[in-house]
Amino acid sequence: MNLEIKDLNVSVKDKKILNNFNLKINTGEIHAIMGPNGTGKSTLSKVILGDKNYTIEKGDILVDNESILSLETYERARKGIFLCYQNPISIDGITNSEFIRTALNEQNEKKVGLYEFIKSMEKNIDSLKMQPDMMHRNLNQGFSGGERKKNEVLQIKMLKPKFIIFDELDSGLDVDSLKIVCDNIKEYLQEYPNTSVLLITHYTRILDYLKPQYVHMMKNGEIVESGDYTLAKNIEKYGFDKTFFLGDDKNDE
Amino acid sequence: MMNKINIEQDKIFLNNGLYFLEVNDDLELDIETKENTKSKLVIVGNSSYKINYILKNNSELTIHSINKDNSVNISITLFEKSKLTYHHSVINNLTSDNTFKIIHQENDSSSIIYNNGINQSKDKLFFQIDGIIPKGLTNIICSQSSKIINYNNGNSKIIPNLIIDSNDIMASHASYIGNIDNDTMFYLESRGIKEENIKRLIYQSIMLGKMELDEEKDLFDKLINEWW
Secondary structure, eight states, rough: OOOEEEEEEEEEETTEEEEEEEEOOTOOEEEEEEETTSSSSSHHHHHTTTTTTTTTEEEEETTTTTEEETTTTHHHHHHEEEESSSSOOOOOOOOOOHHHHHHHHOOSSOOHHHHHHHHHHHHHHHHTTTOGGGSSSSTTTOOOOHHHHHHHHHHHHOOOSSSSEEEEEETTHHHHHHHHHHHHHHHHHSSSTTTTEEEEESHHHHHHHHHSSEEEEETTTTTEEEEHHHHHHHHHHHHHHHHHHHGGGEEEE | OEEETTSSHHHHHHEEEEEEEEOOOOOEEEEOOTOOOEEEEEEEEESSSEEEEEEEEEEEEOOOOOOESSSEEEEEEOOOOOEEEEEEEESSOOOOEEEEEEEEOTOOEEEEEEEEEEOOOOSSEEEEEEEEEEEEOOOOEEEEEEEEEEOOOOOOEEEEEEEESSSSSSEEEEEEEEEOOHHHHHHHHHHTTHHHHHHHHHHHHHHTTOOSSSSSSHHHHHHHHHHH
């Protein structure tokens, strides 16, 4: 899936969050956006999915060259856009399997058979090294931070999106869980190589696993610098401010 | 296996085990747990009822109750080391009054009450929960949590009262009246689920809440689908 963001200006309650934001992600590419807190990274992920809390003042979001601005959130999801949340919500009274099966049936014309669904859930739960009873527990209820993140990746493996946004995937994950989660994502991307990915993160450790081809630094609602993985390493070494200040000169050090 | 309660009797005694009470006509009943027992009571309320519970020493009772368009008047007295967990859910299309009076009579007793409601009418859905802890009692837990999803701006009200005259106790209440919150709505929509089905999921979520369902699961699923 191709996703292009053109001159996007977004505000919430008269406060401008995204400022002439431009980004193009082609089919099968992995991009990472890094930036300090409060710079609009998470806003970007929600705006792509049509969160009505935000006002789009100008610009466009195109999926495969067609604007998605007029689409409702569920319609964007059905096109294959998936947001892996930083803090997934929990819901009483709805089991994980009921929730995922409902989403699966809503997104596909043909309803998935119960046997096929359970087998697939069991396989993916095992692959993510989740407790087998996760399937029957209420959605994210009583899950640790790491279990919630694994549950988001479980949904990816079940719903098979074409464009995935990971918002701070590494937060709440210990070293072992991060490796398990990233191994599962890599396996998914190998199986579905046309999937495009946008990684939103503060840290490089997740990038070490998922190896983005493009890294962008975001500040005050816009991309201020783009490059390859070296940019991420520079951010780690010098911090956001100094990396921006030094520009290309840092490569001479 | 569920033991069906015979409502011809005025007073029911609960031993260890699982009991089932279906209320199809207005009903008034006394239910008493026996000492040193652990029981679970499943209630389907199609009509209004008044039940006085007595939890005898060292008994444990869990109640899973789903209700439609009815009113309930519940009084519960807890004796020493007794423990109550009460899940009460109601869907209201007409008018519904739900009154709970929980009296901690002796030490070391615990009551945890979850009231969940969906008000689809413009009329009233009321929860009033009085937790009473008299003077001199110790090691008491008295907790109440109530939530109403108010789909049609109906007259919904939660009145949580904690009447406490002792120091060595833990008491809490939480109340929520409103629509489906935006974060929940967005999360579910972002998985490709349309508003109508989100409402159905939330309805199920409210009706089943934190219940840990066993044998009653199929029955509750069937009724909740029928009532939707």
